[in-house]
Amino acid sequence: MNFARWVAIYGPTYLTGLGWTAVTAVGAACGALIWGCALLLIRLSAGRWGARGVDAYVQLFRNTPVLLPIYLIYFAFPMIGLPWPAVVCGGLALILQNGAYISEILRGSVNAIDRVQFDAARSIGLAPWSTFRKVVLPQVLVYSIPALGNQTVLLLKDTSLLSAISITELTMQAKLLTEQTGAAYEAFIVVALLYLLLVSGTEVLFRVTHRAVRWR
Amino acid sequence: MLTSRIRHVVAAALVAILVAAGSPAGAQEKSRLDIVLERGKLIVVTLTTVPPFAFNDDKGQLVGFDIDIARLVATALFKDPNKVEFVSVSAEGRWPAIESGRADMGVGGTTTYPDRAIRVAFTRPFIDSGISVLVSKKSGIKSLKDLDQDKYTIANLNNPQMADRAKRFFPKTKILTFDTPAAQFLAVKSGRANALQIDTPSAEYWAAQNKDEMDVLPGLLGASQNNGIFMKPGDFKWWLWLDPAVAEMRTGSWYPQYSEIYHKWFGKNPPPQKFYLQQ
Amino acid sequence: MPPGSLALLAQGAVVSLLLAAAAIVGGTLLAVLLATIAFSRFAAVRAVYRVYVYVVRGTPLLVLALLLFYAMPALDLRTGPYIAGTLVLIVYTGALFAEVFRGGVLAIPRPQWESARSLGLPPLAMFRKIVAPLVTRYTLPPYVNVCVMSVKASSVLSIISVWELTLAAREIIERTFAVFTILGLAAAFYFVMCFGIDRLGRLLERHLALKGFAGERA
Numbered sequence: 001m002n003f004a005r006w007v008a009i010y011g012p013t014y015l016t017g018l019g020w021t022a023v024t025a026v027g028a029a030c031g032a033l034i035w036g037c038a039l040l041l042i043r044l045s046a047g048r049w050g051a052r053g054v055d056a057y058v059q060l061f062r063n064t065p066v067l068l069p070i071y072l073i074y075f076a077f078p079m080i081g082l083p084w085p086a087v088v089c090g091g092l093a094l095i096l097q098n099g100a101y102i103s104e105i106l107r108g109s110v111n112a113i114d115r116v117q118f119d120a121a122r123s124i125g126l127a128p129w130s131t132f133r134k135v136v137l138p139q140v141l142v143y144s145i146p147a148l149g150n151q152t153v154l155l156l157k158d159t160s161l162l163s164a165i166s167i168t169e170l171t172m173q174a175k176l177l178t179e180q181t182g183a184a185y186e187a188f189i190v191v192a193l194l195y196l197l198l199v200s201g202t203e204v205l206f207r208v209t210h211r212a213v214r215w216r
Numbered sequence: 217m218l219t220s221r222i223r224h225v226v227a228a229a230l231v232a233i234l235v236a237a238g239s240p241a242g243a244q245e246k247s248r249l250d251i252v253l254e255r256g257k258l259i260v261v262t263l264t265t266v267p268p269f270a271f272n273d274d275k276g277q278l279v280g281f282d283i284d285i286a287r288l289v290a291t292a293l294f295k296d297p298n299k300v301e302f303v304s305v306s307a308e309g310r311w312p313a314i315e316s317g318r319a320d321m322g323v324g325g326t327t328t329y330p331d332r333a334i335r336v337a338f339t340r341p342f343i344d345s346g347i348s349v350l351v352s353k354k355s356g357i358k359s360l361k362d363l364d365q366d367k368y369t370i371a372n373l374n375n376p377q378m379a380d381r382a383k384r385f386f387p388k389t390k391i392l393t394f395d396t397p398a399a400q401f402l403a404v405k406s407g408r409a410n411a412l413q414i415d416t417p418s419a420e421y422w423a424a425q426n427k428d429e430m431d432v433l434p435g436l437l438g439a440s441q442n443n444g445i446f447m448k449p450g451d452f453k454w455w456l457w458l459d460p461a462v463a464e465m466r467t468g469s470w471y472p473q474y475s476e477i478y479h480k481w482f483g484k485n486p487p488p489q490k491f492y493l494q495q
Numbered sequence: 496m497p498p499g500s501l502a503l504l505a506q507g508a509v510v511s512l513l514l515a516a517a518a519i520v521g522g523t524l525l526a527v528l529l530a531t532i533a534f535s536r537f538a539a540v541r542a543v544y545r546v547y548v549y550v551v552r553g554t555p556l557l558v559l560a561l562l563l564f565y566a567m568p569a570l571d572l573r574t575g576p577y578i579a580g581t582l583v584l585i586v587y588t589g590a591l592f593a594e595v596f597r598g599g600v601l602a603i604p605r606p607q608w609e610s611a612r613s614l615g616l617p618p619l620a621m622f623r624k625i626v627a628p629l630v631t632r633y634t635l636p637p638y639v640n641v642c643v644m645s646v647k648a649s650s651v652l653s654i655i656s657v658w659e660l661t662l663a664a665r666e667i668i669e670r671t672f673a674v675f676t677i678l679g680l681a682a683a684f685y686f687v688m689c690f691g692i693d694r695l696g697r698l699l700e701r702h703l704a705l706k707g708f709a710g711e712r713a
Contacts (some may be wrong), residue, residue, distance in 0.1 A: 016560065059684075059686075059690065060686065062643075062689070062691070063643070063646075063647075063685060063686045063688075063689035063690045063693070064647070064682045064685045064686055065647040065650035065651070065685060066647075067650050067651065067653070067661055068650070068661070068664075068678055068681060068682050068685070071665070071668075071674075071678060072674065072678045074408070075402055075403075075406050075408070075668070075674050076406070076674035076675055076678070078406045078407040078408055079406050079407070079672075079674065083407055083408070086392075086408075153553075157554070157555040157556070158555070159555075160555035160556075160557045160558055161555075161557060161651065161654075163557070163654075164395075164654055166393050166394060166403075168391040168393075171555065171557055171558055171561070172393070174558070174561070175308060175374060175395075175561070176374060176379075176393065178308065178565060179308055179374055179375050179376055180335060180379075181374045182335050183568065184312070184565030185562075185565070185566060188558060188561055188562040188565060190560070191558055192550075192554045192558050192559075192562060195553060195554050195555060195558060196549070196550065196553040196554060199552075200552040200553065216653070256696065263668075265669060272666065274498075275499070276499060276503060303575055304656060304658065305576065305656045306654075306655075306656050309564070309576065309655065311654050312565055313575060313576075316575075318575040319575075320641055321585075395654070396669070397664070398669035398670070399665075399669065402668065402669050404604065404674070405672060406674075452591075
C-alpha cells in the first residue's frame with residue numbers, strides 16, 4: 001500500500017498516542033522543573049550534608065539508564081502496596097531522572113549570579129527562603145532557559161520508553177499498528193516525523209520564551 | 217570544475233543504487249533448505265517465555281516442548297539434535313527475524329492465524345492449542361462474564377488477535393499490552409493486571425506453579441487452535457520439506473520420538489497417529 | 496538473591512560494555528567523517544550534515560532502533576537484533592560525537608587560526624601543534640559524556656531483544672520476581688561502568704593538561 005494512502009487511513013489512530021506523549025511530556029517536564037528547584041534549594045540551604053546528598057542523588061541518576069526506575073516503579077511498587085497507574089509511574093521515573101539533570105543546570109546558573117546580590121538581600125533583611133524565591137530563582141530560571149529547553153527535548157524523547165510499561169503513547173501506537181497492518185516502514189516513519197515535529201515545536205517554544213524574557 | 221565534480225558524485229551514487237538494487241534478486245534464488253544443509257546448522261527464532269513451549273529453566277537453559285521439536289527437526293536434517301541455534305525475540309520480533317533471513321524457521325507457541333499467514337508461512341500444526349485466561353485468585357473472577365467489567369484489567373500480548381479477542385469476549389475490561397508473555401505474567405503477579413490471555417498449556421503451567429495465587433478460567437476463548445512452525449513465505453522447497461516432517465512426527469514414522477517429547481512435557485500421550493489405531 | 500543471577504547480570508554488563516565500545520569506536524569514525532562534511536565548502540553538503548544531526552537528535556533512540564529493526568527485511572540484511580542495535584547505536588553516537596567535534600573546532604578563537612597561518616606552518620603541522628591540542632581540550636569532557644551516554648543507550652536496545660544487562664535483569668525478574676534486588680544490582684553495574692568511564696575521562700584530562708598538551712591549563 002503506498003505511503004500516502006496508509007497515512008490517510010491510519011493517521012487518525014496516532015492521535016491517542018500523540019495525546020499521551022504530550023500529556024506525559026508536559027506533566028513530567030513541569031514536575032522535573034519543580035523537583036530540580038527543590039534539589040537546588042536543598043543544596044543551597046542544607047549545608048555540606050545537603051550538598052553531598054544532592055550530589056549523590058545526581059550521580060545516581062546520571063549513571064543509570066532511565067529504563068531501570070521505570071521498570072522498578074511500575075512493577076515493584078504494587079508489590080509493596082503502591083499500585084499507581086502506569087502514567088504516574090512512568091512520569092515519576094522521568095521526574096526523578098530529569099530533576100537531577102535540571103538541578104545541575106540550575107546550579108551552574110547560580111554561580112553566574114553576582115555575589116553582591118546575596119549581601120544586598122541579607123542587608124535588607126530578606127529571609128533565606130525569600131531570597132531564594134525572589135532573587136535567586138527568577139534569575140537562575142531565566143539564565144537557564146536554553147539548557148532547560150535542551151533537557152525538555154531529552155525528556156520528550158524519553159517518553160518513548162514508557163511504551164515498555166504499556167502506556168499507549170506514540171511508540172507503542174506505532175508498534176501496535178505495525179502488528180495490525182504488517183506495514184513496518186510506514187508506521188515508524190510517521191512516528192519519527194511526529195517526534196521531529198514535537199521536538200522542533202519545543203525548541204521554538206523555548207527560543208521564543210528566552211527572547212521574550214531576556215530584555216529584563 | 218564544479219560541474220564535473222557533481223557529475224562524478226551522481227555517477228557514483230547511481231552505481232551504488234544499481235548494485236544495491238541488483239543484489240537482493242540474486243539472494244532469493246536459493247531455497248532455505250539448501251542454505252541450511254550447506255550451513256550444517258539450523259537457526260530457529262523463538263519466544264523464550266512461554267512455558268512449557270519454550271522457556272528458561274532454573275539453570276538458565278532454554279528448554280521446552282517447541283525447543284525439543286526444533287531439535288527433532290535438526291536431527292532429521294543432520295542426525296544431531298545439537299546442531300541448532302536459537303534466536304530469542306519478543307513477540308513482534310518473530311516476523312522481522314524470519315523476513316530478514318536471520319532465522320530459518322520459528323517456533324514458540326506461535327498460533328496459525330490466516331492474517332498472520334500473510335507475513336509468514338506455517339506448516340501444519342505440530343500441537344493443538346487454544347487460548348485460555350489466567351486470573352489471579354485475589355481478583356475474585358470466576359468466569360468470563362465476571363471478567364467483562366470496567367474494574368478489571370487484562371494483560372495482552374501485542375498482536376492483533378489478542379486485541380480482537382478482547383474486543384469480542386470482554387469489551388469492558390481495561391487492557392494492558394506487553395511484548396512478552398513473561399511481562400504479561402509479571403503484570404498479573406505484581407497486581408498490575410487481574411488476568412492474562414495466553415495459550416492454554418502456558419496458562420495451565422503457570423497456574424500449576426502458582427496454585428495459591430492463580431487459576432485458569434474454564435473454557436477456551438474461541439476455538440481450539442493450531443500451533444505450527446513458521447518460515448519465510450514463498451520458499452516452497454523449504455516448506456515442502458518441513459511440512460511432511462511435521463506430518464511424519466504427528467502421524468507417521470517419527471511418531472515415537474514425537475510421543476516421547478509430548479510425554480515429557482505434558483505427562484500424557486499425544487493424540488493417536490490415526491483415528492483407527494488404538495493406543 | 497536468586498542463584499546464578501549475579502553471573503547472568505555480569506555477563507549482561509559485559510555485553511552492554513561491548514555494545515557501548517562498538518558504538519564509541521564506530522561513532523567516532525563516523526563523526527570524523529561527519530565533521531569533515533560539516534565544514535565543507537559546499538552549502539548543499541553542509542545541509543546533509545544538518546539534516547542528519549537534526550533527524551538523529553530529534554527522534555528517540557527507541558524509534559530509530561525499531562525503524563531499523565523492522566526495515567532489516569527490506570534491506571535483505573541477514574542480521575538479527577544485535578547488528579541492528581549496534582548500527583543504530585553507531586548512527587546515534589556518530590551524530591552526538593560529530594556535534595562535539597564541530598563544537599570543539601568552532602570554539603577555537605579566531606586569533607589562533609590567524610596566528611597559525613601567519614606562522615607559515617604547513618596544514619599538517621598546524622593541525623598537530625595547534626588545532627589538535629585545543630580541540631582535545633575543548634572536546635574531551637563532552638566526548639566522555641557521550642561515551643557514558645552510549646552505555647546508558649545500550650539499555651534501550653533491550654526492547655528490541657538485544658540481550659544485555661537490562662534484558663538480563665528483566666528476564667531474571669520475570670522468572671523470580673525479585674524486582675528490587677535485581678534492578679538494584681543492575682543499577683549498581685551500570686553505575687560502576689558509567690562512573691568509571693567518567694573518572695577515567697577526568698584522569699585523562701588531568702594527564703593531558705599536565706603534559707601541556709591541552710594548552711593553557713598547565
